Amino acid sequence: MINPDQPRIDPRQRLPEIVRNSWDRSRRYGISPSDSLLLNEVSKALQRRVRERNQRLAGFAAPELAALQHSIGGAGWMLACLDEEGTIVSTFGKSPGASSRLEQVLRTGVSLSEIAVGTNGPGCAIAERKPVVVSGCEHYLQEAKDLVCVAVPVFDPAGELVGALDASSLSHSDAGAAMEGLALAARAIENRLMYDIRNAILIRIHPRSDMLGTPLEGLLALSEDGCVLGLNQTARHLLALVDARGGKIAFETLFDAPFHRTMDRLRAARQAPVQLRGTGGLALHARIGLGGEVRREALRGVKSAPGADLAAGPLAGVTQRDARVEEMLRHARRAYARDIPVLLTGETGTGKEVAARLMHDGGPRALGPFVAINCSAIPASLIESEFFGYVEGAFTGGRSGGAAGKMEQANGGTLFLDEIGDMPHELQGRLLRVLQERSITRLGASKATGIDIAVICATHRDLPRLVAAGGFREDLLYRINGLHVRLPALRERGDIDALILQMLREANAGLELPRISGLAMRTLLGYAWPGNIRQLRHVLRIASMYAEDGGCIEPCHLPEEITGGMRPAARPAVDEPVSLSHIKRNELDFIRGALRATRGNISAAALHIGISRQTLYRKMRLYGIEARQ
Numbered sequence: 001m002i003n004p005d006q007p008r009i010d011p012r013q014r015l016p017e018i019v020r021n022s023w024d025r026s027r028r029y030g031i032s033p034s035d036s037l038l039l040n041e042v043s044k045a046l047q048r049r050v051r052e053r054n055q056r057l058a059g060f061a062a063p064e065l066a067a068l069q070h071s072i073g074g075a076g077w078m079l080a081c082l083d084e085e086g087t088i089v090s091t092f093g094k095s096p097g098a099s100s101r102l103e104q105v106l107r108t109g110v111s112l113s114e115i116a117v118g119t120n121g122p123g124c125a126i127a128e129r130k131p132v133v134v135s136g137c138e139h140y141l142q143e144a145k146d147l148v149c150v151a152v153p154v155f156d157p158a159g160e161l162v163g164a165l166d167a168s169s170l171s172h173s174d175a176g177a178a179m180e181g182l183a184l185a186a187r188a189i190e191n192r193l194m195y196d197i198r199n200a201i202l203i204r205i206h207p208r209s210d211m212l213g214t215p216l217e218g219l220l221a222l223s224e225d226g227c228v229l230g231l232n233q234t235a236r237h238l239l240a241l242v243d244a245r246g247g248k249i250a251f252e253t254l255f256d257a258p259f260h261r262t263m264d265r266l267r268a269a270r271q272a273p274v275q276l277r278g279t280g281g282l283a284l285h286a287r288i289g290l291g292g293e294v295r296r297e298a299l300r301g302v303k304s305a306p307g308a309d310l311a312a313g314p315l316a317g318v319t320q321r322d323a324r325v326e327e328m329l330r331h332a333r334r335a336y337a338r339d340i341p342v343l344l345t346g347e348t349g350t351g352k353e354v355a356a357r358l359m360h361d362g363g364p365r366a367l368g369p370f371v372a373i374n375c376s377a378i379p380a381s382l383i384e385s386e387f388f389g390y391v392e393g394a395f396t397g398g399r400s401g402g403a404a405g406k407m408e409q410a411n412g413g414t415l416f417l418d419e420i421g422d423m424p425h426e427l428q429g430r431l432l433r434v435l436q437e438r439s440i441t442r443l444g445a446s447k448a449t450g451i452d453i454a455v456i457c458a459t460h461r462d463l464p465r466l467v468a469a470g471g472f473r474e475d476l477l478y479r480i481n482g483l484h485v486r487l488p489a490l491r492e493r494g495d496i497d498a499l500i501l502q503m504l505r506e507a508n509a510g511l512e513l514p515r516i517s518g519l520a521m522r523t524l525l526g527y528a529w530p531g532n533i534r535q536l537r538h539v540l541r542i543a544s545m546y547a548e549d550g551g552c553i554e555p556c557h558l559p560e561e562i563t564g565g566m567r568p569a570a571r572p573a574v575d576e577p578v579s580l581s582h583i584k585r586n587e588l589d590f591i592r593g594a595l596r597a598t599r600g601n602i603s604a605a606a607l608h609i610g611i612s613r614q615t616l617y618r619k620m621r622l623y624g625i626e627a628r629q
């Protein structure tokens, strides 16, 4: 009888080297080819944890894989996004072409790492950090030998592996086409990660000028002083930095030109390509990148609506660990996907626009435009033409050929109406008609044009009360309020600590992360945050600056309104490890430093510290500090 664990002819001889190495590893991991490992049950709790842990990657991968699924799903491919450990985060493949066998294998939470199931496409791509095809008998497990897997790794701007994309099929459909599509999707996700680096100058490079602006361009993110904050994989290849990790790289070590002069040339050229030469001698074309706008064009292959209000705030930095918020957003996403209008309410800075973008980017209209309008910010005289557009000759000063309004620009995508409570009454009636009839008439036009938009509205106002006071149309409220989601204020959220960490990372991108003392953390957690997440970000940015690279954020680095505004519950517990005398000494040093730096100028020192002059005087008296020491 043949023992399946020890075949007489060593099948490894016929395997490509990359797969052979993977078989060797699988054997070392103690896996037997006859093991049944693929169809193990995955609990709902594990699936939820995997999704939560990988929200950022999944959010970026979703539109790319949805688009790819659209083009190759019919050929029987099912797609999956995996994290860096090889665990499936999300799948795409509910098309009639994908069989239930694939759906049994590719499930969220299943680990396809080599250590879990031996040689397979994504497991091998992750271990080798290379694209790979693992076909039929090349799989280590007998139970996977009916599969063909094509997989490519995905890297972050620091060159670290963040996950992999996989296309699996039961037939030998065109693996080349699947590989090409996956590679493009991986590049597009990597570019999204690049656009997500805050406060970075983005430069696009490629030896061919016509490749600039495509997912195949090289991208560099630079700090104001010309240090590299991140590179996509194409840029790493072009600049021979494939294995470079960490450490500061200066622009001048990569290019044969000084950074500031190059920036002047790029800015002067606007969007025209500028010639650059890498220090290795490679001639390149370069263009300056444009944040959110670039992100949309390059990655979605869809031209953004001209003049659309595209806030560059990318979603990758979004933290959502509060179970209640997560649940609300899950419902909101479901409602949005079914074309049920969602009304988001909450104080300013609670993340209403972020929530709207999450719905759009994760929903069926992700490939269409997202057009945000702040209804309180458009001058009354322009509001009609802004919303509905106009035809040529509609009014003096109008553009020849007319112009599309925001509603038309949002066609095929999402219209986000922020501060809807501030919309003028006359316009409310017209908006209602558009929503009912799903068509718009440009100013001066005689004919209506059909539009297909999903509408998400937001306000910090109490709309029912506004209706009662006659400031808002009741029929419009019914129309926009399919599902009401009230986003909690920051002080009500259970994930403030996660948000603090996220914002510290952002504020210190490319720098050593400062620590945060127990007392400072308690102080932050206990504050009432009237400005919510926006205010938290600002405070942490300033505190990071005071704490300096890799230092420790102490209460004295926080604005006085925060340290003074602690609620009793948030006051330090008796067992607080940081002693009060230590904090006072810190504060004393801090004030002395500010006075020294400003040569005893009280107003400048107070400004530097972020407290009022009176408070500074009070503290100086308390500690016995003279202005000039």
Ligand SMILES: Nc1ncnc2c1ncn2[C@@H]1O[C@H](COP(=O)(O)OP(=O)(O)OP(=O)(O)O)[C@@H](O)[C@H]1O
Pocket (backbone or CB within 6 Å): 313, 317, 318, 319, 320, 346, 347, 348, 349, 350, 351, 352, 353, 354, 355, 418, 460, 499, 502, 533, 534
């Ligand atoms: N969950 C989150 N994780 C990280 N950052 C967030 C999150 N939610 C919101 N933010 C950030 O907080 C800021 C405010 O968010 P946003 O503009 O969505 O709030 P808003 O409620 O629409 O504010 P406003 O009412 O003032 O328009 C933004 O900078 C956004 O990036």
